[in-house]
Amino acid sequence: MQAYRELETVFRRHSALRASASMLQWDNSTMMPENSGDARGEQLAALSEVSHEMITQPRLADLFAKAEASSNELDEWQRANLREMKRAWHHETAVPAELVSALTKACHESELFWRKARKENNFKAFLPYQEKVLSLVRESAQAKALAMNLTPYDALLDQYDPGTTSAMIDGIFDDLAAFLPDFIAKVIDKQSKEPAPLELRGPFPAPPQKALGKTMMQKLGFDFTRGRLDESAHPFCGGVPGDVRLTTRYNEDDFLSGFFGVMHETGHALYEMGLPAKWRNQPVGDARGMAFHESQSLLSEMQLSISLDFLAYATPLMRNAFNVSGPEWSPENIYASVTRVKPSLIRVDADEATYPAHVILRYRLEKQMIAGKLEIKDLPDAWRSGMQQLLGITPDSDANGCMQDVHWPDGAFGYFPTYTLGAMIAAQLMDSIKKAVPNLGSQICKGDFSQLSEWLGKNIHSQGSRFSSPDLLKHATGKNLDSALYKKHLQNRYLA
Amino acid sequence: MQAYRELETVFRRHSALRASASMLQWDNSTMMPENSGDARGEQLAALSEVSHEMITQPRLADLFAKAEASSNELDEWQRANLREMKRAWHHETAVPAELVSALTKACHESELFWRKARKENNFKAFLPYQEKVLSLVRESAQAKALAMNLTPYDALLDQYDPGTTSAMIDGIFDDLAAFLPDFIAKVIDKQSKEPAPLELRGPFPAPPQKALGKTMMQKLGFDFTRGRLDESAHPFCGGVPGDVRLTTRYNEDDFLSGFFGVMHETGHALYEMGLPAKWRNQPVGDARGMAFHESQSLLSEMQLSISLDFLAYATPLMRNAFNVSGPEWSPENIYASVTRVKPSLIRVDADEATYPAHVILRYRLEKQMIAGKLEIKDLPDAWRSGMQQLLGITPDSDANGCMQDVHWPDGAFGYFPTYTLGAMIAAQLMDSIKKAVPNLGSQICKGDFSQLSEWLGKNIHSQGSRFSSPDLLKHATGKNLDSALYKKHLQNRYLA
Numbered sequence: 001m002q003a004y005r006e007l008e009t010v011f012r013r014h015s016a017l018r019a020s021a022s023m024l025q026w027d028n029s030t031m032m033p034e035n036s037g038d039a040r041g042e043q044l045a046a047l048s049e050v051s052h053e054m055i056t057q058p059r060l061a062d063l064f065a066k067a068e069a070s071s072n073e074l075d076e077w078q079r080a081n082l083r084e085m086k087r088a089w090h091h092e093t094a095v096p097a098e099l100v101s102a103l104t105k106a107c108h109e110s111e112l113f114w115r116k117a118r119k120e121n122n123f124k125a126f127l128p129y130q131e132k133v134l135s136l137v138r139e140s141a142q143a144k145a146l147a148m149n150l151t152p153y154d155a156l157l158d159q160y161d162p163g164t165t166s167a168m169i170d171g172i173f174d175d176l177a178a179f180l181p182d183f184i185a186k187v188i189d190k191q192s193k194e195p196a197p198l199e200l201r202g203p204f205p206a207p208p209q210k211a212l213g214k215t216m217m218q219k220l221g222f223d224f225t226r227g228r229l230d231e232s233a234h235p236f237c238g239g240v241p242g243d244v245r246l247t248t249r250y251n252e253d254d255f256l257s258g259f260f261g262v263m264h265e266t267g268h269a270l271y272e273m274g275l276p277a278k279w280r281n282q283p284v285g286d287a288r289g290m291a292f293h294e295s296q297s298l299l300s301e302m303q304l305s306i307s308l309d310f311l312a313y314a315t316p317l318m319r320n321a322f323n324v325s326g327p328e329w330s331p332e333n334i335y336a337s338v339t340r341v342k343p344s345l346i347r348v349d350a351d352e353a354t355y356p357a358h359v360i361l362r363y364r365l366e367k368q369m370i371a372g373k374l375e376i377k378d379l380p381d382a383w384r385s386g387m388q389q390l391l392g393i394t395p396d397s398d399a400n401g402c403m404q405d406v407h408w409p410d411g412a413f414g415y416f417p418t419y420t421l422g423a424m425i426a427a428q429l430m431d432s433i434k435k436a437v438p439n440l441g442s443q444i445c446k447g448d449f450s451q452l453s454e455w456l457g458k459n460i461h462s463q464g465s466r467f468s469s470p471d472l473l474k475h476a477t478g479k480n481l482d483s484a485l486y487k488k489h490l491q492n493r494y495l496a
Numbered sequence: 497m498q499a500y501r502e503l504e505t506v507f508r509r510h511s512a513l514r515a516s517a518s519m520l521q522w523d524n525s526t527m528m529p530e531n532s533g534d535a536r537g538e539q540l541a542a543l544s545e546v547s548h549e550m551i552t553q554p555r556l557a558d559l560f561a562k563a564e565a566s567s568n569e570l571d572e573w574q575r576a577n578l579r580e581m582k583r584a585w586h587h588e589t590a591v592p593a594e595l596v597s598a599l600t601k602a603c604h605e606s607e608l609f610w611r612k613a614r615k616e617n618n619f620k621a622f623l624p625y626q627e628k629v630l631s632l633v634r635e636s637a638q639a640k641a642l643a644m645n646l647t648p649y650d651a652l653l654d655q656y657d658p659g660t661t662s663a664m665i666d667g668i669f670d671d672l673a674a675f676l677p678d679f680i681a682k683v684i685d686k687q688s689k690e691p692a693p694l695e696l697r698g699p700f701p702a703p704p705q706k707a708l709g710k711t712m713m714q715k716l717g718f719d720f721t722r723g724r725l726d727e728s729a730h731p732f733c734g735g736v737p738g739d740v741r742l743t744t745r746y747n748e749d750d751f752l753s754g755f756f757g758v759m760h761e762t763g764h765a766l767y768e769m770g771l772p773a774k775w776r777n778q779p780v781g782d783a784r785g786m787a788f789h790e791s792q793s794l795l796s797e798m799q800l801s802i803s804l805d806f807l808a809y810a811t812p813l814m815r816n817a818f819n820v821s822g823p824e825w826s827p828e829n830i831y832a833s834v835t836r837v838k839p840s841l842i843r844v845d846a847d848e849a850t851y852p853a854h855v856i857l858r859y860r861l862e863k864q865m866i867a868g869k870l871e872i873k874d875l876p877d878a879w880r881s882g883m884q885q886l887l888g889i890t891p892d893s894d895a896n897g898c899m900q901d902v903h904w905p906d907g908a909f910g911y912f913p914t915y916t917l918g919a920m921i922a923a924q925l926m927d928s929i930k931k932a933v934p935n936l937g938s939q940i941c942k943g944d945f946s947q948l949s950e951w952l953g954k955n956i957h958s959q960g961s962r963f964s965s966p967d968l969l970k971h972a973t974g975k976n977l978d979s980a981l982y983k984k985h986l987q988n989r990y991l992a
Contacts, residue, residue: 016542019535020516027519031527032739035721039515039738042777046512050546225531242535243528281538 001073003066004082008282010063011085014054015281019240021047026238026245030230055092064089077284080466084283087148091159094147095140103136107411114409123380123398126409131376133411134369141370141413153370156414161291161421163468166367168481169417172424173360175483177390180357183487184391187341187353187494197336198328206250208321213248213262215317220266220300221453222246223273235261237268237297241275241285256338259318260301267300268293270453274461285464288472290415294422295429296460302352302423303430303489304452308335309444339493343391345400352423353494357390359420362405366413424481425473427489429460432477497569499562500578504778506559507581510550511777515736517543522734522741526726551588560585573780576962580779583644587655590643591636599632603907610905619876619894622905627872629907630865637866637909649866652910657787657917659964662863664977665913668920669856671979673886676853679983680887683837683849683990693832694824702746704817709744709758711813716762716796717949718742719769731757733764733793737771737781752834755814756797763796764789766949770957781960784968786911790918791925792956798848798919799926799985800948804831805940835989839887841896848919849990853886855916858901862909920977921969923985925956928973 021044028040067074067082074082095103110129117126141152148155154165214229227244239245246265250258271287279285287293304310311331319329327333341351347358365382368374374382383402384394395401407415434440437451444452459476467475474480517540524536560582567575591599606625613622637648644651650661710725723740735741742761746754767783775781783789800806807827815825823829837847843854861878864870870878879898880890891897903911930936933947940948955972963971970976 012538013542013545016538017546020520020539020543023523023539024516024519027523031724033721033723035719036723036739039736039776042508042512043516043519046509047516049509050513223531225529227529227532228527240535243532280535 001070003063003070004074004078007060007063007067007082007085010054010057010060011088011283012281014051015283017047017051017054019281021051022238022240023243023245026247029232029234029236029238030245030247052092055089056097060089060093077279077466081279081282081284084286084465087158087162088283090147091144094144096143099136099140099143103133103140103411106132106136107409110409110411111406114403114406118399118403121397121399121403123403126403127376130379130409133409134376134413137411137413138370138372153367153414156370157417158414160415160418161289161469162465163470164291164417164421168470169363169421172481172483173363173417173420176356176420176486177360179483179487180353180360180390181392183490183495184341184343184353184357190495191341194336197340198326198333200255200328200334200337202255203252204250204255204322205252209250209255209258212317212321213259216259216262216314217246217266217269219447220263220270220449221273222266222269226273227269229262235265237265237272239272241272241277241280244269244272255318255322256334260305260338263305264297264301267297270300270456271296271461274457276462276464279464284466288460288463288465288467289418289469291418291421291425291469292460292472294418295425296456298423299426299429299456303426304444304449306335306338306352307444308332309441311335312445313447341494343393345387345393345395346404353490354391356420356423359416361386361390362407362416365402366408366416370413421481424483424486427486428473428477428479428482429456430489431485432459497566499559499566500570500574503556503559503563503578503581506550506553506556507584507779508777510547511779513543513547513550515777517547518734518736519739519741522743525728525730525732525734526741526743548588551585552593556585556589573775573962577775577778577780580782580961583654583658584779586643587640590640592639595632595636595639599629599636599907602628602632603905606905606907607902610899610902614895614899617893617895617899619899622899623872626875626905629905630872630909633907633909634866634868649863649910652866653913654910656911656914657785657965658961659966660787660913660917664966665859665917668977668979669859669913669916672852672916672982673856675979675983676849676856676886677888679986679991680837680839680849680853686991687837690832693836694822694829696751696824696830696833698751699748700746700751700818701748705746705751705754708813708817709755712755712758712810713742713762713765715943716759716766716945717769718762718765722769723765725758731761733761733768735768737768737773737776740765740768751814751818752830756801756834759801760793760797763793766796766952767792767957770953772958772960775960780962784956784959784961784963785965786914787917787921787965788956788968790914791921792952794919795922795925795952799922800940800945802831802834802848803940804828805937807831808941809943837990839889841883841889841891842900849986850887852916852919855912857882857886858903858912861898862904862912866909917977920979920982923982924969924973924975924978925952926985927981928955 024040024043024047032040064086071079071082106129110133113129114126117123137156138152141156144150144155145152148158150158151166157164157166210229214224217229218224222244226242227239227246230245230247231249232247233249235248237244237246246269248258248262248265271293275287276285305314308331311334315329315331315334319325339352341353343354343357344350347355350358361383365374365379365386369376379402380398387401388394407413433452433455436455437443440452443449460472463472463475466472470480520536520539520543528536563578567578570578602625606629609625610622613619633652634648637652640646640651641648644654646654647662653660653662706725710720713725714720718740722738723735723742726741726743727745728743729745731744733740733742742758742765744754744758744761767789771783772781801810804827807830811825811827811830815821835848837849839850839853840846843851846854857879861870861875861882865872875898876894883897884890903909929948929951932951933939936948939945956968959968959971962968966976
């Protein structure tokens with residue numbers, strides 16, 4: 001017990017330092033004066049170094065050995081916490097310090113150069129930067145794989161979606177990849193025969209956008225005594241579970257993107273706020289990876305908010321907020337506006353139906369890259385043929401093709417699949433919630449989200465990192481990730 | 497050189513962690529949601545523990561010995577930095593960890609209980625808390641005294657005004673104490689024969705107060721690309737030199753207190769912004785203690801802003817800001833409004849002329865307490881007789897007497913004198929500036945503060961902690977702290 005307690009003490013402090021960094025990162029994006037970046041950089045670097053040293057101190061290996069040897073003295077949550085501490089420890093210690101430092105440096109340089117090269121559509125100039133990053137990521141993945149007894153790609157994946165393996169993803173994504181092209185073609189055909197949605201004409205001043213956003217957040221259960229809403233260039237949900245800092249931006253010409261953006265971030269926020277208070281500042285008290293985090297934001301945005309039930313409740317509030325009226329402000333028109341489908345080149349602008357194709361392409365390519373089966377010089381061709389196969393379009397440039405995302409220049413391999421895994425988990429959770437709460441639709445029409453929140457709180461939020469990601473889903477819904485439920489969601493929405 | 501460089505590395509990281517804490521403390525007071533205090537408490541505790549451990553690691557003693565042995569290899573600034581690192585190290589290591597922890601706990605409990613006891617005017621109930629704090633502060637002061645070869649009180653003073661000793665203060669404060677009662681009586685007599693200043697009638701809405709405050713800050717040289725102005729219940733200047741976070745509050749009934757409050761805090765801010773960039777994150781790059789910091793805020797507030805020259809420039813801006821007119825908005829009337837003198841019980845509400853008497857009383861009492869010559873049970877009597885002697889009034893209660901300040905309940909002995917030392921330094925600096933810039937008054941009338949700022953930047957701000965506090969004053973003004981200059985300032989202002 002003694003060794004376990006000592007580990008708890010180390011990780012509690014580690015968590016508090018990471019929390020400090022998280023608050024400072026929020027400040028960076030919302031409050032920091034434009035020329036204060038150098039001071040902030042020093043603060044974040046020191047926090048990161050000290051946190052890293054805390055976890056890599058030599059005595060931890062011994063503490064883990066002792067704690068594991070007497071793990072029968074621990075209860076279930078403590079055992080899960082020990083497992084999560086060990087997982088974090090592996091990720092911090094498996095890679096030699098010189099390699100970590102070389103990778104950090106290479107990613108920093110590559111990301112900086114990428115910004116320029118993308119603007120200039122110069123893949124050739126960018127090639128050596130991305131090659132260097134990939135080579136170091138491969139090395140790092142191999143070191144983690146060895147320590148954690150996983151394949152190199154799965155070791156990367158484990159950083160973002162613990163417990164999920166590429167063997168699980170392959171089947172699911174292959175099934176989706178087979179489904180999507182024909183499905184998308186049918187949706188486009190169907191929508192082409194329907195009248196185009198009416199446009200919502202602005203301007204939409206920021207103050208009522210903000211007031212409406214806050215009203216919705218509060219309605220959904222966001223606790224403003226433990227969180228805030230501010231503005232930033234790129235919306236995000238930051239802070240810590242006890243102090244959630246959500247941001248958005250207000251585009252006066254485009255009200256809907258801001259509105260659904262707030263709904264998306266609120267899903268993240270409610271997850272953080274609902275994490276088990278008893279385990280705050282311990283690894284088992286953290287959210288269960290990026291796929292589950294994205295499932296919560298997409299459940300709030302795609303499953304809840306983009307629905308006729310929800311819009312029946314929300315459109316009167318929208319009309320009031322801007323003092324507007326007219327047929328374009330009907331639930332049906334707004335629903336139609338935000339469910340238009342059209343294959344496009346850029347992932348971040350993609351609609352719900354084509355988004356998974358973007359992700360599957362990236363997943364397949366990065367898996368091959370990590371396995372040494374695809375080299376960077378062959379990436380543009382592989383990208384073009386993948387886009388053609390999955391979406392039936394071919395990019396006009398590498399800037400709008402394989403150079404469009406920051407992830408690879410930044411060394412974040414293994415992250416992309418979590419977007420679509422999150423969307424699928426969201427659909428599966430919503431399927432279970434609807435079974436558990438048969439009159440959910442009529443509750444939502446009235447703006448009553450209490451039973452929805454209660455289900456998510458009980459089955460997901462309060463579970464922290466008690467289970468692996470696949471086990472959490474099974475615990476909550478009774479089954480493994482099932483692509484049939486996601487396909488059903490897409491079919492119901494777009495072809496019914 | 498190697499040992500010195502290693503020390504620089506440790507202290508650079510130490511400074512970055514303290515900077516992180518400083519930013520989070522600003523957030524506490526300005527942005528943090530009301531129930532997020534527990535999360536913040538964990539963050540600040542972890543930062544404080546890690547910073548403390550960083551400085552108290554055993555290898556530092558050896559590094560200091562080596563660096564000092566080869567200090568002839570260092571240049572002047574490096575030697576000063578080594579001295580300041582050693583000073584910080586003494587303050588962190590001289591007191592045994594158990595005593596630090598006991599003192600922290602006692603202060604926390606005492607401060608909490610004090611809030612209640614002060615409200616209820618219950619000195620008797622508070623007595624044991626304050627006794628415990630004093631006893632631990634005495635012990636801690638003795639430990640520091642031994643390590644730093646100072647008297648116990650001077651060891652406490654060194655935390656706030658490095659290099660100043662009670663032997664220096666005694667003479668100066670005795671001189672002031674002899675001067676003040678008669679001076680105050682004369683001022684009151686003189687003012688009683690003059691017409692009362694006209695009242696400035698509000699309300700003064702917050703937005704123009706804020707706009708005017710920002711204009712003045714900018715005029716004085718506050719760089720809004722490296723700093724912000726926000727609101728908090730208790731105004732302060734926080735953040736770090738590269739990211740200064742100034743706060744104020746807007747009272748719609750009382751414009752002047754907010755206005756001069758901003759001028760006060762801007763003095764602090766300009767000091768931080770002007771510290772030597774080359775030595776940022778090293779002890780020698782820090783501001784030279786609390787007395788000098790207060791000298792900068794009081795120079796801005798009491799020497800610069802409360803002057804007919806400055807008000808000749810500022811009153812038209814005030815009239816414009818609120819779109820008002822009338823004789824009450826003349827420079828002369830505003831000057832008269834903020835220079836009224838009247839002995840009162842509460843230090844924080846005291847005017848410029850009576851404030852030093854409050855400080856001298858506290859200084860004398862705390863010096864006796866640390867020396868073991870005054871016990872807490874005898875404090876109320878000693879307070880009453882001191883107030884009578886220095887200000888000719890006697891408190892109606894302990895709540896308005898010896899229990900009014902948070903400093904002693906919080907264990908901050910040795911801090912009080914810096915308020916009046918700061919006021920005196922400000923007067924002495926202004927005396928030198930006026931000699932160096934003969935037409936300063938006419939520059940100020942025109943809102944041109946460039947030569948004032950330049951002098952302060954060159955002689956004070958950019959000097960960081962290169963010198964001890966007394967040496968810095970001597971370097972800047974050519975002489976030791978001279979109470980004659982402060983008395984001259986008071987006489988010129990109040991009796992001329």
